[in-house]
């Protein structure tokens with residue numbers, strides 16, 4: 001790294017970060033040093049966003065800085081973990097200071113709200129890509145895994161579904177509107193950190209919805225070796241998403257469009273009262289959409305008939321395989 005590049009990191013990244021009490025050494029040395037609170041486990045996850053694959057090349061850099069971090073924080077939320085640290089690997093085609101300042105603003109505004117400290121990273125020249133690793137803390141036996149759903153548990157989702165999918169249609173010019181909550185859902189997703197932590201001891205399994213409800217609930221079913229039945233009429237939908245579904249008679253937006261970053265979780269009957277109390281405190285809505293069953297697979301009900309899903313979500317490698325055929 002040259003002096004100029006180091007100056008860039010200092011100005012845009014190390015100067016802006018929040019300080020976490022468990023950090024012994026942050027940006028500037030060969031490694032950061034962190035200290036986990038007694039009795040806590042580290043929850044670690046990483047995601048890469050590539051221009052043209054995960055975001056449109058002309059996306060506003062401030063919302064990109066927000067979203068690149070939000071998708072990682074969403075994984076911590078799904079585990080019930082409390083955010084603590086992040087590292088950031090940036091590949092940049094050139095040094096555009098206005099772009100970097102806006103990207104950093106989006107990143108640090110969200111990081112600050114969750115007490116997250118940026119403790120290191122890497123900066124290289126190349127096609128625009130952003131890799132963020134986040135580290136959280138969670139009592140090991142309270143982490144929300146995908147594998148704990150049991151027959152009879154109720155399936156819930158937070159917030160509403162399909163909004164980001166509709167926002168993407170707006171961005172691509174495939175929908176007459178081009179503003180409002182659907183576009184915010186796509187560009188400014190809100191990781192459900194508070195809800196995730198409050199589901200410790202209440203949810204039997206949890207996942208965040210990044211690739212569409214059908215695919216992500218499917219991961220819970222596989223990991224828990226169970227099946228499920230959900231009723232599409234119980235899915236929480238923004239009015240504009242509901243209008244789109246009615247107009248096109250197409251349920252794919254809430255079932256298979258990605259990028260919602262809501263939580264999907266299962267709750268045993270004995271914890272339903274505790275869930276009601278937690279939800280009342282969280283300021284978020286949650287909706288019961290179905291039930292865990294013994295028979296493997298996901299069944300989707302609409303007016304008492306099963307509907308067939310045409311593809312279950314966004315799978316990068318499946319797309320690549322089918323396009324080679």
Ligand code: ADP
Nearest residue numbers: 001009013027028029030088090120121122123
């Ligand atoms: P090294 O050669 O040891 O990998 P670098 O010269 O790449 O170190 O980085 C110097 C310091 O700056 C390190 O502490 C590294 O973690 C930090 N750093 C580099 N790029 C970034 C970035 N994009 N965001 C945050 N910290 C960064």
Ligand code: MG
Nearest residue numbers: 001121122123
């Ligand atoms: Mg390096």
